[in-house]
Amino acid sequence: MHQSVMLVEVLDLLGCEGKQATYIDGTAGSGGHAEGILKQAGDGARVLLVDRDEVALERSRERLKQWERQCVFVHGNFADLAEIARAQQIAGVDGVLLDIGVSSEQLDTAERGFSLMKDWPLDMRMDRSQGLTAWDLVNS
Numbered sequence: 001m002h003q004s005v006m007l008v009e010v011l012d013l014l015g016c017e018g019k020q021a022t023y024i025d026g027t028a029g030s031g032g033h034a035e036g037i038l039k040q041a042g043d044g045a046r047v048l049l050v051d052r053d054e055v056a057l058e059r060s061r062e063r064l065k066q067w068e069r070q071c072v073f074v075h076g077n078f079a080d081l082a083e084i085a086r087a088q089q090i091a092g093v094d095g096v097l098l099d100i101g102v103s104s105e106q107l108d109t110a111e112r113g114f115s116l117m118k119d120w121p122l123d124m125r126m127d128r129s130q131g132l133t134a135w136d137l138v139n140s
């Protein structure tokens with residue numbers, strides 16, 4: 001399986017090969033980075049996956065089913081990582097990853113309303129449980 005250059009660099013910087021360690025992926029997305037960490041680190045790794053986008057978090061959960069005992073999934077904001085880690089009884093970590101930005105899934109899914117190229121109301125919420133959409137903001 002081909003790994004992206006970015007993933008190879010991230011795994012190298014995290015230095016997780018064969019380590020019994022704890023990592024936080026604060027922008028879990030579809031779980032690709034966490035999957036790379038788990039494959040490289042092995043059975044001793046633990047990954048806390050956090051994302052504001054519940055749909056993305058569910059994609060991560062599905063992708064990482066074979067490592068579910070090593071993963072904790074939390075719907076939340078990476079700005080709150082310290083509190084989230086404490087709530088999960090994680091006292092220290094060996095690496096933290098933030099891949100900040102809009103995902104291609106969010107841009108490509110018309111009903112998410114991230115693109116003006118799609119014929120759908122402007123939404124642009126990373127966390128769809130928030131009430132105010134971009135359309136509401138622009139039109140009020």
